[in-house]
Amino acid sequence: MDLYLPIAGLSVNILVIIGLGGLVGLLSGMFGVGGGFLTTPLMIFYGIPPAVAVASSAPQITGASVSGVLAHGSRGGVDYHMGAVLVAGGALGSLLGGFLFRVLQNVGQIDTVVNVMYVLMLGGIGLVMAREAIHALVTEWRGERPSMQGKRHNPLIAMLPFRWRFYKSGLYISPLAPFLLGFLTGVMTVLMGVGGGFILVPAMIYILGMSARVVVGTSLFQILFVTATTTLIHALTTQAVDLVLTGLLLVGSVTGAQIGARMAQTIKPEYLRLALAFIVLVVAIRMLLGLTWRPPEIFTVQGL
């Protein structure tokens, strides 16, 4: 069944797009990430113009994170105080991201910059996650007790001025640290069409040292607001948000997210993290190869 996308200006198969949304939703429900790092490259691969793919995946991530925020919120798993600081940083970051997007688009380097960023971020995080998950599995297999003694306070973070108390996170740190983290993910959300959950979650645990109970909920809270802001910024600047495309993706991803969340409860978390690490690494390697292979098209056309 074909449907014409009014902004992208082409016809797509409805079932392919809903299926794509469903697959990404499944992953996002299982792993607690938005899944934008998969939707955007897959849509571009399917033939949707990159600008439309990036802009239309932002509202899709909003939709997929709603149910997560609701579920975690009712369990007290969202630190709204911390979330507000992250969102403030994220909103400013997405403004800068919107500006950078324009500049890079004008000099014709947006695709390269986005691809290199993808390779670096996904490659780095995939490796860290894989190492950590394998380590956890090996210690368990040897019958040892997993040692959860991480460093609680990062010296760099402790140096920052104006400390605030974040009760739910169990922290007494400068709000500048989460603000900068939010800012960084905000920039990425606009440039790469990702929610930034796969950066935010590890950073909250390992850099900020937040209590694990509120990490996923707070990260989803920040993603929800930042992707909503990003959607607005894209609607106003690039005008590339395709409502029909977004709607189709949403139908798939909100259902997929629910099923994924259910599945996640029955699988061991270490296996989940290992599987996510594997997917992230495969995407990173594919994109790295894509940069070095001779591209199918040497020339690209841009309307003036």
Place this chain on the structure above:
Amino acid sequence: MRRPLLLLLAPLLVSAESPRLVPDVSQRKIEIIYSFTGAELLLFGAILYPGGRAPSDDAQIAVVVKGPAEPVLIREKRKIAGMWINADSADFRSVPSFYALASSRKIDKIVDNRTAVIYELGIDNLQLSPASGGDPAEDRRFEQGLIDLKRRGGYYSETARGVEISEGVLYRARIAIPARVPVGRYTAETFLIEKGRVIAAATRDIDIDKSGMEAFVARAAVRHSFLYGLFAVLLSLGLGWAASAAFKRLRE
């Protein structure tokens, strides 16, 4: 620049006794709706010979459907530090967004080179107006790249023997319009060609436009971008909430 001038002179070049064309198209307006997967245009008509003259065996027909011209920037990737990244670029001022030529015989067999250039018959004879004013060889390279992209994308095509002429007076041709064509005013030009020269020409306009829901969405995105964005956000929040509520009920 050359073209409008020649079109002005055209009536002088075509003598009073030469045949006339009466062309028509199957659709004056193509509406892009939700299920649009492309359209097929039928271009047909008659060649009228003055004074009951017998139809010439030598008469050939070429039809051209052309989309609105647009300025484009074309970039060329080059391998730099192991990565393929955009390096050089060139501007072209008037690139037709769509160009389909169908003729009763291979086009370079029925017109001479000069005529082909004047009437832009054939993809290689399109005047794309490079704006860089640089090295002609470089402009040519970019032009080839652009044409190759357009051709493989289905935007540019040439069909020899795409026009059927019956009894020397009636002709018809089918031209496929792919789903990805941009909207705007298209022209369908018909040329009557004899002994390598164009002896009659006629043009019809075809409007291709988004209609219904599609037109509404596309217009809203540009005219009311803030409300449009707000609606996208509300839609995602609403659908996310609805799915969450539905599955909660399902569990109970």
